[in-house]
Amino acid sequence: MRISTFWYCLKEGVKNICRNVWFSLASVATISACIFLFCLFFSIIVNIQHVVKNVEGTIGITVFFDEDLSEDAIRAIGAEIRDRQEVSDMEFTSAQEAWESMKKDYFAGHEELAEGFADDNPLAGSASYQIFLSDITFQDQMVEYLYQLPGVRQVNYSNSAAAGLSSFNAVIGILSLVIIGVLLAVSVFLISNTINVAASFRKNENEIMRYIGATNYMIRAPFVVEGIVIGLMGAFFPLVGMYFLYLESVGYLTAKFQILSRIFQFLPLSQIFPYMTVVAVLLGLGIGFFASFFTIRKHLKV
Amino acid sequence: MIEITNIYKTYDTGNKALRNINITIEDGEFVFIIGRSGSGKSTLLKLLLKEVEPTSGKIVVNDMNLGKMPRRYVPKYRRRLGVVFQDFRLLRDRNVYENVAFAQRVIGASPRKIRERVPSMLQMVGLSSKYKSYPQQLSGGEQQRVAIARALINRPEVLLADEPTGNLDHHNAIEIMKLLDKINRMGTTVVVVTHSNEIVNLMQRRVITMDRGCIVSDEEGGAAHEN
Numbered sequence: 162m163r164i165s166t167f168w169y170c171l172k173e174g175v176k177n178i179c180r181n182v183w184f185s186l187a188s189v190a191t192i193s194a195c196i197f198l199f200c201l202f203f204s205i206i207v208n209i210q211h212v213v214k215n216v217e218g219t220i221g222i223t224v225f226f227d228e229d230l231s232e233d234a235i236r237a238i239g240a241e242i243r244d245r246q247e248v249s250d251m252e253f254t255s256a257q258e259a260w261e262s263m264k265k266d267y268f269a270g271h272e273e274l275a276e277g278f279a280d281d282n283p284l285a286g287s288a289s290y291q292i293f294l295s296d297i298t299f300q301d302q303m304v305e306y307l308y309q310l311p312g313v314r315q316v317n318y319s320n321s322a323a324a325g326l327s328s329f330n331a332v333i334g335i336l337s338l339v340i341i342g343v344l345l346a347v348s349v350f351l352i353s354n355t356i357n358v359a360a361s362f363r364k365n366e367n368e369i370m371r372y373i374g375a376t377n378y379m380i381r382a383p384f385v386v387e388g389i390v391i392g393l394m395g396a397f398f399p400l401v402g403m404y405f406l407y408l409e410s411v412g413y414l415t416a417k418f419q420i421l422s423r424i425f426q427f428l429p430l431s432q433i434f435p436y437m438t439v440v441a442v443l444l445g446l447g448i449g450f451f452a453s454f455f456t457i458r459k460h461l462k463v
Numbered sequence: 464m465i466e467i468t469n470i471y472k473t474y475d476t477g478n479k480a481l482r483n484i485n486i487t488i489e490d491g492e493f494v495f496i497i498g499r500s501g502s503g504k505s506t507l508l509k510l511l512l513k514e515v516e517p518t519s520g521k522i523v524v525n526d527m528n529l530g531k532m533p534r535r536y537v538p539k540y541r542r543r544l545g546v547v548f549q550d551f552r553l554l555r556d557r558n559v560y561e562n563v564a565f566a567q568r569v570i571g572a573s574p575r576k577i578r579e580r581v582p583s584m585l586q587m588v589g590l591s592s593k594y595k596s597y598p599q600q601l602s603g604g605e606q607q608r609v610a611i612a613r614a615l616i617n618r619p620e621v622l623l624a625d626e627p628t629g630n631l632d633h634h635n636a637i638e639i640m641k642l643l644d645k646i647n648r649m650g651t652t653v654v655v656v657t658h659s660n661e662i663v664n665l666m667q668r669r670v671i672t673m674d675r676g677c678i679v680s681d682e683e684g685g686a687a688h689e690n
Contacts, residue, residue, distance in 0.1 A: 163573060165568075165574045166568070167572045171567050365552060365554070366554055368552070369554070370567070372512065373540060373541065373542070373613075373617070374539065374541035374543075374544075374570055374624030375538060375570060376538045379569050379570075
């Protein structure tokens with residue numbers, strides 16, 4: 162395509178927007194609302210996932226071994242478990258370490274009571290591994306695997322915590338998908354309406370173009386440009402709004418509810434904004450392009 | 464050359480618009496197609512523009528068989544035709560220059576080519592001095608001249624004119640016919656569909672008369688006959 166043709170199509174597309182400015186503004190506003198909500202949910206979801214990931218990291222599976230198993234044999238089993246993909250971290254606690262920890266927790270201030278045990282470790286045979294998973298959804302699978310291992314006596318884990326976190330994640334994900342889906346449908350409908358109005362404004366021009374021998378591509382291009390420009394504008398405004406809203410909200414929440422900061426650490430804007438921008442721009446571009454491309458098809462009869 | 468052989472056209476409504484039409488128009492000819500409303504003139508023009516398909520028969524324009532032409536080749540085919548309408552169909556938000564340049568722009572012509580061709584085309588139709596005027600500032604005759612310039616800017620081999628003088632007074636109608644005659648003398652085949660017996664009689668060219676979808680006469684240097 163010639164550069165002059167490209168500029169011509171661009172100019173005509175912008176002209177289309179100016180010709181029915183109210184319809185165009187309505188489309189931009191709807192896409193903006195859709196993308197703004199998307200950005201809002203995006204920020205909430207990534208922050209929740211960030212928290213969930215942090216919490217997940219603290220939920221471990223504890224594995225106890227047969228009492229007659231030597232520490233070397235236990236460490237060999239540990240090495241085998243560590244090779245599993247689902248495992249993100251492991252901590253070994255020997256029987257002696259377990260006893261020392263228990264003494265510290267339960268006999269603090271009454272150490273003489275513990276001395277009664279002398280060298281007879283009541284927790285002998287309690288060497289264990291605490292296993293942390295990369296994703297809490299792997300827990301059941303991991304527990305099943307651990308029970309199959311020879312030498313494993315007992316596996317302790319919290320089923321409800323894993324299930325709760327997983328389902329909370331899923332509910333938030335589904336809810337946001339539904340809301341975004343509905344808004345997407347409304348945006349596509351409105352932008353398609355705008356393109357239809359633009360096409361009826363240009364009916365005469367399109368007819369002349371067809372008689373002159375313009376290709377469908379050439380007839381379609383200004384409308385697609387119009388859709389893309391509306392889509393990009395619809396992405397630009399919410400991104401700018403979201404940028405300041407996120408900064409302000411995080412600043413406000415962190416300052417106002419300092420207690421939150423111990424359990425809830427917000428992701429810095431710099432970490433989520435690039436992804437948010439890419440997705441929002443692609444969303445705007447996609448809505449604009451596809452809605453205009455398919456709407457104008459019915460006006461292309463040669 | 465235009466060859467129309469055994470063409471029948473029946474619309475979905477059952478209206479038999481054309482019945483067994485056979486016409487051959489040589490390169491460089493000037494032909495009038497006349498007849499009353501509903502005689503099939505406009506349908507014939509639409510077939511030549513490949514706007515509608517015949518029910519049966521064959522149309523060949525400049526060695527291109529329209530029946531076998533895939534839809535994607537239609538734009539290229541139409542670039543070899545120029546079309547002029549009774550209602551001019553100019554773009555009211557663009558001036559004379561832009562209206563003519565439009566025909567070049569939409570087929571992707573280079574800006575240099577546009578700058579070269581548009582002024583010479585406006586000179587040919589006698590509108591050089593009005594290139595900045597908008598359609599609503601021009602008389603009917605001048606608007607039709609712009610439409611002719613736009614139809615000719617891509618140098619078509621055939622010019623199809625559908626009632627080109629239908630909206631014009633006698634003086635302007637004569638002027639437009641003189642312009643079409645000049646274009647024809649420069650080598651372009653001209654096919655004019657008209658109601659105007661006066662124009663037909665004045666030009667003394669080939670006249671094809673249609674009635675109820677059939678050709679009733681085809682006379683060289685002919686004249687229109689009052690029914």
